[in-house]
Amino acid sequence: MTGGSGGIGSAVARRLADAGMAVAVHYAGASARAAEVVESITAAGGTTFAAPGDIAEPEAMTRVFDAAEQRFGGVDVVVNTAGIMLLAPVADTDLDTFDRMHRVNVRGTFVVSQLAARRLRPGGALINFSTSITRLQQPTYGAYAATKGAVEAMTLVLARELRGRDVTVNAVAPGPTATPLFLEGKSAELVERIAAASPLGRLGTPEDIASAVAFLAGPDGRWINGQVIFANGGAA
Template sequence: MSDQRVAVVSGGSRGIGKAIAVALAARGRAVVVGFQGAASAAAQVVEEITASGGRAVPVQADVADEGAVAAMFDAAEESFGGVDVVVNSAGRMSLSPIADLDLDELDALHRTNIRGAFVMAREAARRVRAGGAIVNLSTSVVGLQFPAYGAYAASKGAVEAMTLVLARELRGRNITVNAVAPGPTATELFLDGKDEATIRRLAEQPPLERLGTPEDIAEVVCFLASPAGHWINGQVVRANGGII
């Protein structure tokens, strides 16, 4: 059996998840690229990884479906021998003032962002090997309180709370659990529906005076998932260029 470390990345077909999958593979991890609907995009990520000499397989899974998530972890064990790193980057975002919020959309958002995060975390807690890492994706909006982000920020606040509890529940297992909370990041999900003036205003907020990139976030995740970052545990890292 290979001694290669193995990562499962949900939401790995695009945006931040794709950058994380590619970056982990570049650091020698075998990667399960989890996706829900974008099969062709996931296949392209796998092709990019394998073309660079890495190992990866795509696996379709709705993160809120416990059977599908268990099957994704099964695929990691069958393809690569185990699971060492789990990154939950699958997410859904819906923007609306709280007074106007469609509750059906709230339920859909929370199904992916809260239930999905719990299902991924539960399976990770059962399967990640000693020395491993679990990294959840949150958002800096939990602290920044931007208008119209109430439902999204609430869902990610739940993810942060769960992350901190799980880190303590895994005492004695030598597994770290952290969350990374990106600020405004230039992904398709983030840019959708925003005009140039809004994007420019958001880019000017951090002292570094630019939007983050998916690669910026991937670097933070890779550090937390590496032996070098193993002393960081039970933390939420605000990766936002210094926005207060």
């Protein structure tokens, strides 16, 4: 899985390991956090290893897939949580900022999806990550939402392209989730207002999102294909 050192990514890695899956924890620069995730999974009796790589570079991600195949005998589930979010009004967004998000969120997702399409075994699953912001349409999220709209489009098309392969392709679109990245720079009052906007009266947790991923990755999710699952507690 990509982005395995992040707040949601690490929760997904642990949840899949708890379900008995061997997990390759990909990371870009956060080697210490990736090592912590690997250590926690190993301590709980799971099978895992950490693999670095630039998500937007096919050669780097090919090495990650190769390592997973060599260690585990094949690749059955790919979860693509890696992404970045840089916020500004559309009128004020620097194009270098937009290009940086596009490189990670769109090109990176495309690179990993392409490899998954070629290498997932029958019965496998690809789970990409979008965002509920594509529905919430909040100011300052325009460039970020644009990258995730592209992720949704390629995900839904790929599900149709893999007809006959017995591989499902879906996306999970989290709503506001209590990760360090989300909470950074927000006042307690703002966080409370965002939480109150949900019918359930709280923020999501990384474990909430991991549950949605585990469903799609497991046997109970085999009839869900070509869908965007909005895991947001009804906030959008």
